[in-house]
Amino acid sequence: MRILFAGAGNFGHVYPLLPLAKAARAAGHEVFFATGEQLHPAVTAAGLEAVPAGRSVPEGFMEAARSGGLLAPGDADLKPQDVPPEVLADLHVQVFGSVLPRWVTEDLTAALGRLRPDLVVYEALNPGAAFAAHLAGVPAVAHGVGPMTVGPDDARVMEQLLVTAGDLGVDVPGGQLLALARAFVDICPPSLQDPHFLAAPLHRIEQRPVPYAEPGGELPERIRAAEGRFVYVTLGTAFASAEVLRTVVEGLLPLDVPVLVAAGPVVPVAALGEQPERVVAVPWVAQPEALRHAALVVQHGGAGTTLAALAAGLPQLVLPQGADGPANAAAVHAAGAGEYVLAPDLSPQAVGEAARRLMADESYRTGARKVAAEIAGMPDPAATAAKLPDLAA
Structure with missing residues (x-):
């Protein structure tokens, strides 16, 4: 079977998926891992084939700032300390609710057409991968990275994600993004997981969190x-x-x-x-x-x-x-x-x-x-x- 894993372009969003990706490869499956190019060295160090998908969070903020008129097209830097908190909060919503998911959807749509995987396993905080899998008709499984808590800005991000999904032609059942997945791999021990999440009608698969680090590196x-x-x-x-x-x-x-x-x-x-x-x-x-x-x-x-x-x-x-x-x-x-x-x-x-x-x-x-x-x-x-x-x- 051919499986495409997909994680957002940050170590904390890629490392938690690598143990399952390596286990899938050890089980005889053909495994690819899609993430931002800045994380490709970590993916290849794990012995997996890297696929470009999305860009970094700082690049996302730069894009949102340009589209919002905070930066001129030629400007190359955005200093958070120079941005009013309410404007920075709005940028956060645009970055995680629109900019990054659209980049990932576009890149993965092309990759899915080329690789034709049988399954997509995507990090739950990387919804663009779920959108791309849905549009391509490929079954998908979500993978958590920790407690599924809801922060004060998450409701606004979710609203924007649903708008983005609609723009892309993705029908989100009941407005619940995880409904796009056939199952959720939960690496958070139940005693620490959000009780409301545990009670949700979701096919939840418990999996032990396995700390991952690139090979080598003895302590001083x-x-x-x-x-x-x-x-x-x-x-x-x-x-x-x-x-x-x-x-x-x-x-x-x-x-x-x-x-x-x-x-x-x-x-x-x-x-x-x-x-x-x-x-x-x-x-x-x-x-x-x-x-x-x-x-x-x-x-x-x-x-x-x-x-x-x-x-x-x-x-x-x-x-x-x-x-x-x-x-x-x-x-x-x-x-x-x-x-x-x-x-x-x-x-x-x-x-x-x-x-x-x-x-x-x-x-x-x-x-x-x-x-x-x-x-x-x-x-x-x-x-x-x-x-x-x-x-x-």
């Missing part, structure tokens, strides 16, 4: 020597800032434990300034390896990192930086597996006090291990891959 020697005593810090690949990372490190220094900082692709390590020897800052870390040996995770609230830390049974301090971060932070706290500090309250003192509690109070580790046991009991990607032929029939 100083961190390896601190087995089980270091704090792992990451703000992900989209929302990281040097200022926030410096605040976090400053707050952790009084704990007198080693700190491993994954600066990510947005923040140069040099921007963190000179640090004491026990702080090791690197551009990239093989996250599963870091989680295997850390004592505490300080992170941004991205679904992938949140679920990976829970699967490792680690307490975490969540510092939401946007998107689904606040909802994931609340879910971690409700599970007794961590604490969070919202952006307006972020300070070195707040980080230090919360981290000290998390490392001293065993109840947080107990809460995290409870969720880890739940995750370990979920079916693995190979079990889902075995169901894909029936879903394509």
